[in-house]
Amino acid sequence: MISQKTVTWLRRHIKRLPHTKLGRVVYFTDDDLRRIDTLFHHEPAPAPAAVTGQLVPLPSRRRTANAG
Numbered sequence: 001m002i003s004q005k006t007v008t009w010l011r012r013h014i015k016r017l018p019h020t021k022l023g024r025v026v027y028f029t030d031d032d033l034r035r036i037d038t039l040f041h042h043e044p045a046p047a048p049a050a051v052t053g054q055l056v057p058l059p060s061r062r063r064t065a066n067a068g
Helices: 004-016 030-040
Strands: 020-022 025-027
Touching: none
Parallel strands: none
Antiparallel strands: 020 025
């Protein structure tokens, strides 16, 4: 099952997406999904070394047995 957020995105972008329509029913073939991935896939840009060198891990969020 897909989320409502996904359904909304699909409805807003359907004219730009490769798809098959039978009456009012829209469906996506495996080829359509590969083309959609190609159109909208973005790799994250690597962070500059100066930024990654400043990263410090957060303390653990685990609670101890004695903590309230």
